Structures are given as structure tokens and as C-alpha cells.
Amino acid sequence: MNVTPMTIANSLLQNIQNQESQITQLQQEESTGQSFQVPSDNPIAAENTLGLNNTLSQLQGYTQSAQAAEGWINQTNGVLSSMISLWDQALQTATQAANSTNNPSDLNAMAETVKGLQQNFGELLNTQYEGSYIFSGYNDQTPPIGSTGATNPWPAGATDARTFGIDTNTNVTVNLTGWENVGQGGTSTAPVNYLLQAYQDLGTLSQDISSGPTAVKGMLKGLNQDLSNLTSAQALEGGRLARVKNTLTQLQNASSDLSQNIANTSGANMAQVTTQLAQEEDAYQAALQSGSKILSLSLLNYINP
Numbered sequence: 001m002n003v004t005p006m007t008i009a010n011s012l013l014q015n016i017q018n019q020e021s022q023i024t025q026l027q028q029e030e031s032t033g034q035s036f037q038v039p040s041d042n043p044i045a046a047e048n049t050l051g052l053n054n055t056l057s058q059l060q061g062y063t064q065s066a067q068a069a070e071g072w073i074n075q076t077n078g079v080l081s082s083m084i085s086l087w088d089q090a091l092q093t094a095t096q097a098a099n100s101t102n103n104p105s106d107l108n109a110m111a112e113t114v115k116g117l118q119q120n121f122g123e124l125l126n127t128q129y130e131g132s133y134i135f136s137g138y139n140d141q142t143p144p145i146g147s148t149g150a151t152n153p154w155p156a157g158a159t160d161a162r163t164f165g166i167d168t169n170t171n172v173t174v175n176l177t178g179w180e181n182v183g184q185g186g187t188s189t190a191p192v193n194y195l196l197q198a199y200q201d202l203g204t205l206s207q208d209i210s211s212g213p214t215a216v217k218g219m220l221k222g223l224n225q226d227l228s229n230l231t232s233a234q235a236l237e238g239g240r241l242a243r244v245k246n247t248l249t250q251l252q253n254a255s256s257d258l259s260q261n262i263a264n265t266s267g268a269n270m271a272q273v274t275t276q277l278a279q280e281e282d283a284y285q286a287a288l289q290s291g292s293k294i295l296s297l298s299l300l301n302y303i304n305p
Contacts (some may be wrong), residue, residue, distance in 0.1 A: 052262045063251045066244055069164035072174040073241045075129040080234040085125055087227045090117050097209045098216045111209040120201035137177045166247045182232035194229040
């Protein structure tokens, strides 16, 4: 088989083009830090990276949901703390009003104090978070306490749980409606909404103070039960918050590990790339120089056989 100058030229050109392609890919890896620019550069790494990115996207979605749940629970917890503080004031006033030494003027003043506490409690019940009434379940555009002070209870016994998905097949309830079982009593056919009960008890207390110490003494047990209910509700929210925080930590750790895994899978080994690029560039220059000499010699042999 005769080797013509054209055959030699084509072979040299093909080798040089292959080296140029390799240099271009290495330069792209060096500039982007990625081991591939298109899937065909590294099909296995590309497929693995796609799967890892999909998983990371799911984790990020759960993280956002858990953060939203955390915000809702924190808001509810803060309101419950204010309610409990308010209830301490109400109990102090009730205990004082149960004393038979109070004169009518004192009783009227205490009745007005409790009336103000009821108004404040109603405002707390009507707390909104991101445009939703936090104690109204999914009926979150209707405040529990109307503008006239009348209650707007949702259907008795309805749970109206607002839930957030914080992991695969894992949901957490973030809201309170007053129907949760916190020890408030009642029956399945006649449940008690402890939040509305507390609000109504303040109204009754304000009226009973004006009636005298006997009526107030009769309310003390119920008022202490109201406080116990609020404290239990806060403990319920505290347990939910701890669960969400624990899940958030796990999600953030998993996302961090996954991001590192993605970087290891799709990222270029920069030290190796730099070394290989230098070697390829040297080989490319050597190929150009040797190619020019070989082509010149082949051409002379062709002219002067």
C-alpha cells in the first residue's frame, strides 16, 4: 500500500483536530469547574448528577415547607405566651375580687379591668399570620371574634388542621383551633372549645365581679382550668416546634451532604485538569512542529522520487 503525502496530511490533521477538541474540553472544565458541559461529555456523571439534583430539589422543597411551619408555630407560641400572661392578671384580679372587703368602687374598677382583659384576649384570638387568622383553621378569613365581640365558632368538633409536608409521608399540624384535647372536658357530642371558653369566661367574670365575691369564688376553679388548658396547648405547640426543628436540621444536613456529592460527581478535578491541559497543549505544539517537518519531507519526496 502506497502512503501518499495526502494520506500523511489527513492523518496528521485528524490527530491535531482530536488534540484541539481535547484541549477545548479541558479549558471548559477549567473555566466552569464542571467535568462535562453536555451529557455526551460524560454520560454517567451527567445521569448521576441529574438524579442527585432532583433529590436536592425535593429536599429544598421540604425545607421551605418546614420553615413555613416553623414560622406559623412560632407565631402561635408567642400568642399563647401572651394569653397565659394575660390570664395570670385575670386570676390575680379574680382572687382579689373574691375578697369580701372590697367596696363597690373597687369592684367596678376590677370589673372594668377584666373587661379590658377580655378585649385584649379577643384581639389575641384574632391574630393573623401572613393574612390568615391562626385560630380559625382553614376558615382562616373569618376571625374567631367578631367586631361586636360575638364569637364566630366553626362547626363544633371540626379539627380544621392546617398541615405542612416536611418530609416524605410526614406532615405536621401547625395550628390550634381550640378543639384539641388539652384536658378541657366535654364529650364527643358536646365538645368544648377551650379558646372560646376562656374568652367567654372573662366576660362572665367581669359581670360576676359586680355581683359580689360569692359569684367570683364560684368561677375560680374554671378560671384555673382555663389557664391549664392554655398551658397544655402551648406544650402541644412546643412539641410540634421541636419536631419541626429536628426535621429542619436533618434536611439541612442532608442537603449539604447532597450538594457536596453533586460537586464531587459533576465537578472537575482541577489539579488533574490543569496538569492534563498543560500536557495536551505541549503535545499539540509538538504535533504541529513535527507535522510541518513531515509534510515538508513528504512533499520533497513526492517531487523528487
